[in-house]
Amino acid sequence: MLNLFGSKRIRGGVHAEEHKSLTSAQAIATDFPLPKRLYIPVQQHVGKPAEPVIKVGEQVLKGQLLAHSQGMVSAPVHAPSSGIIIDVNEYPAPHPSALPIRTIVLETDGNDKWLESILVADPFTLSPEDISLRVGAAGIVGMGGATFPTAVKLNMGRENKIHTLLINGAECEPYLTCDDRLMQERAEQIIDGVRIMLHGMEAGDAIVAIEDNKPEAFAAMLTAALPYPFISVRQIPTRYPMGWDRQLIRYITGLEVPVGSSSSEIGVTIHNVGTAYAVHNAIRHGQALVSRIVTVSGGAVIKPVNVEVPLGTLISDLFNFCHVRPDITARIIMGGPMMGDSLPHINLPVVKATSGILALTQSELKSADEQPCIRCARCVSVCPAGLLPLDMANNIRNNQLDAAVDLGLKDCISCGTCSYVCPSNIPLVHYFKYASGEVMARQQAQHKSEQTKRLMDDRNARMERIARQQQEEEAARLAAKAERERKKAEQGEAA
Amino acid sequence: MYVLYAIISLTLLGLFLGLLLGIAGKYLKVESSAIVDELEALMPGSQCGQCGFPGCRPAAEALAAGQAPATLCPPGGSALAEQIAALLGIDLDLNDVKEPEALVARVSEATCTGCTRCFKVCPTDAIVGAPKQIHAVVADACIACEKCVAVCPTECLQMHPVEVTLRNWRWPKPTLDIPARTPGIRSNALC
Numbered sequence: 001m002l003n004l005f006g007s008k009r010i011r012g013g014v015h016a017e018e019h020k021s022l023t024s025a026q027a028i029a030t031d032f033p034l035p036k037r038l039y040i041p042v043q044q045h046v047g048k049p050a051e052p053v054i055k056v057g058e059q060v061l062k063g064q065l066l067a068h069s070q071g072m073v074s075a076p077v078h079a080p081s082s083g084i085i086i087d088v089n090e091y092p093a094p095h096p097s098a099l100p101i102r103t104i105v106l107e108t109d110g111n112d113k114w115l116e117s118i119l120v121a122d123p124f125t126l127s128p129e130d131i132s133l134r135v136g137a138a139g140i141v142g143m144g145g146a147t148f149p150t151a152v153k154l155n156m157g158r159e160n161k162i163h164t165l166l167i168n169g170a171e172c173e174p175y176l177t178c179d180d181r182l183m184q185e186r187a188e189q190i191i192d193g194v195r196i197m198l199h200g201m202e203a204g205d206a207i208v209a210i211e212d213n214k215p216e217a218f219a220a221m222l223t224a225a226l227p228y229p230f231i232s233v234r235q236i237p238t239r240y241p242m243g244w245d246r247q248l249i250r251y252i253t254g255l256e257v258p259v260g261s262s263s264s265e266i267g268v269t270i271h272n273v274g275t276a277y278a279v280h281n282a283i284r285h286g287q288a289l290v291s292r293i294v295t296v297s298g299g300a301v302i303k304p305v306n307v308e309v310p311l312g313t314l315i316s317d318l319f320n321f322c323h324v325r326p327d328i329t330a331r332i333i334m335g336g337p338m339m340g341d342s343l344p345h346i347n348l349p350v351v352k353a354t355s356g357i358l359a360l361t362q363s364e365l366k367s368a369d370e371q372p373c374i375r376c377a378r379c380v381s382v383c384p385a386g387l388l389p390l391d392m393a394n395n396i397r398n399n400q401l402d403a404a405v406d407l408g409l410k411d412c413i414s415c416g417t418c419s420y421v422c423p424s425n426i427p428l429v430h431y432f433k434y435a436s437g438e439v440m441a442r443q444q445a446q447h448k449s450e451q452t453k454r455l456m457d458d459r460n461a462r463m464e465r466i467a468r469q470q471q472e473e474e475a476a477r478l479a480a481k482a483e484r485e486r487k488k489a490e491q492g493e494a495a
Numbered sequence: 496m497y498v499l500y501a502i503i504s505l506t507l508l509g510l511f512l513g514l515l516l517g518i519a520g521k522y523l524k525v526e527s528s529a530i531v532d533e534l535e536a537l538m539p540g541s542q543c544g545q546c547g548f549p550g551c552r553p554a555a556e557a558l559a560a561g562q563a564p565a566t567l568c569p570p571g572g573s574a575l576a577e578q579i580a581a582l583l584g585i586d587l588d589l590n591d592v593k594e595p596e597a598l599v600a601r602v603s604e605a606t607c608t609g610c611t612r613c614f615k616v617c618p619t620d621a622i623v624g625a626p627k628q629i630h631a632v633v634a635d636a637c638i639a640c641e642k643c644v645a646v647c648p649t650e651c652l653q654m655h656p657v658e659v660t661l662r663n664w665r666w667p668k669p670t671l672d673i674p675a676r677t678p679g680i681r682s683n684a685l686c
Contacts, residue, residue: 445573
């Protein structure tokens with residue numbers, strides 16, 4: 001352990017209480033009863049929302065396109081089961097605000113009948129561009145929670161001629177074990193997905209990185225990768241946030257991704273194991289991304305388990321299945337406890353980003369009793385981005401946002417490590433999230449102010465032009481009148 | 496003799512430098528209102544009058560004279576206030592500034608008669624319409640100057656708070672429960 005702290009390749013981080021044993025030993029439950037209704041938001045990814053292509057009352061099959069992607073960075077949405085579309089309207093989004101989002105509501109018919117699709121015999125005969133197209137059409141996004149459209153990432157990797165594909169099996173968030181179970185049970189499919197992605201990016205080597213607290217997953221992946229010498233499987237130290245792409249790239253390759261550029265610019269691209277599995281399903285079986293494995297865990301869950309559910313399943317259905325006790329649930333979190341979002345209620349759907357749903361009891365939460373900062377600088381030593389959380393928070397508290405930006409606010413990844421170690425219970429990440437939003441709002445306000453000025457100038461120019469035209473018309477009218485009178489007078493004289 | 500040389504050379508030097516200063520003073524004269532121009536350039540320029548001054552130029556003049564606070568411009572918000580404070584080199588305390596509620600004008604379609612009065616006064620062309628057609632407000636261009644509200648004969652134009660959506664939702668500022676440290680009280684308590 002000592003040389004771990006001395007390692008130049010890991011910056012900051014904590015070893016948080018894992019709580020993974022609640023679910024890591026049980027197989028993925030596949031007996032989840034098909035919900036009567038599925039609520040499918042048209043935006044489950046980074047980028048532009050998808051545009052619905054179906055009508056209310058239409059009969060759809062599982063895997064059928066419901067909304068197609070818009071623009072360069074976007075992803076389509078497919079029917080997670082067969083049934084009838086009963087509504088396309090605004091429903092609460094799985095977001096801390098639970099504000100409405102455009103959602104397609106599907107009433108399932110219980111048949112769960114897949115749409116027929118033409119399969120490719122050998123995906124390695126497809127061109128890399130074709131692989132990207134198929135991955136994009138299957139609606140695959142980063143399954144680790146970032147939800148960046150995978151096809152765009154494959155294209156970026158190909159354009160930048162990357163040399164290494166990193167597969168992220170770190171799963172460093174406490175409680176979550178969905179990637180762990182996926183690697184244990186479906187290692188061969190994941191490795192197949194990795195091979196297809198390598199082909200799609202025209203890259204040579206792949207490295208699967210797994211934290212050393214998942215020995216079974218490591219063994220399974222190692223066995224599955226044996227026939228392929230270009231795929232290596234490596235164990236990495238268990239240290240949150242090891243799964244942060246930049247941290248993982250630095251640890252595995254020793255390369256630092258410069259601020260403001262993407263990892264593919266230094267020749268590395270990183271994908272989650274769940275994404276590799278989804279790519280396998282899309283290319284080998286022609287199946288769109290319509291379900292995902294969700295960890296349901298926490299102290300208030302009687303039957304904590306990993307369960308494969310169709311996208312659009314309400315969290316309330318999931319909680320019924322796992323017997324969650326509402327009386328002792330103090331907080332519901334989507335994602336992991338470090339970076340996840342707290343949800344206000346459970347009538348919200350599972351989306352592509354939902355790696356876990358946690359129902360935590362009061363004893364599992366950190367005290368909200370905020371005390372003054374004692375400048376112990378623990379937050380500084382654990383910050384994986386090398387920032388000064390205490391000074392940033394202090395500036396933000398005094399509304400000195402520019403000073404916070406100068407200290408690197410934009411490089412904060414909201415990993416929550418600083419809040420976790422703070423002995424004064426200061427909600428540091430909350431300050432940074434607030435400040436980031438505020439900085440963005442101010443930029444927008446400034447942009448609007450510039451636009452307003454432009455609109456004003458245009459309007460003034462138009463008003464001047466109209467006034468000038470009116471003057472000219474008036475002058476022309478007077479001249480014409482004078483001409484008429486002169487002619488009249490001439491005629492009168494002639495007569 | 497040397498004394499005379501010294502007197503003459505110093506006199507000539509004085510006259511020459513004085514002349515230079517005189518010329519420089521005439522040709523390199525700095526307009527005292529340069530700061531006003533800079534301030535005016537920062538402001539939205541819509542002459543909406545929400546600050547209480549007749550337009551952006553008078554407001555900039557008042558700012559330069561120190562007769563108005565940096566936070567005077569509601570459409571500019573705190574972003575503009577920070578720019579003004581930076582330009583004038585004054586300290587800005589946004590702690591006590593209540594961010595005004597964002598408003599946007601909206602046409603009630605039931606009562607709009609299509610009189611076109613509102614879009615004639617709109618400084619940013621944010622209202623679209625034609626005679627005897629129901630008008631509509633382009634929310635992104637509306638600066639909440641309320642000029643249209645004043646001229647609408649049927650009161651169909653009203654200001655509404657900007658709707659919070661997933662696109663503009665922001666994390667609220669954490670509320671701090673620690674009592675503020677008042678020096679007097681603190682020293683009493685400790686001593």
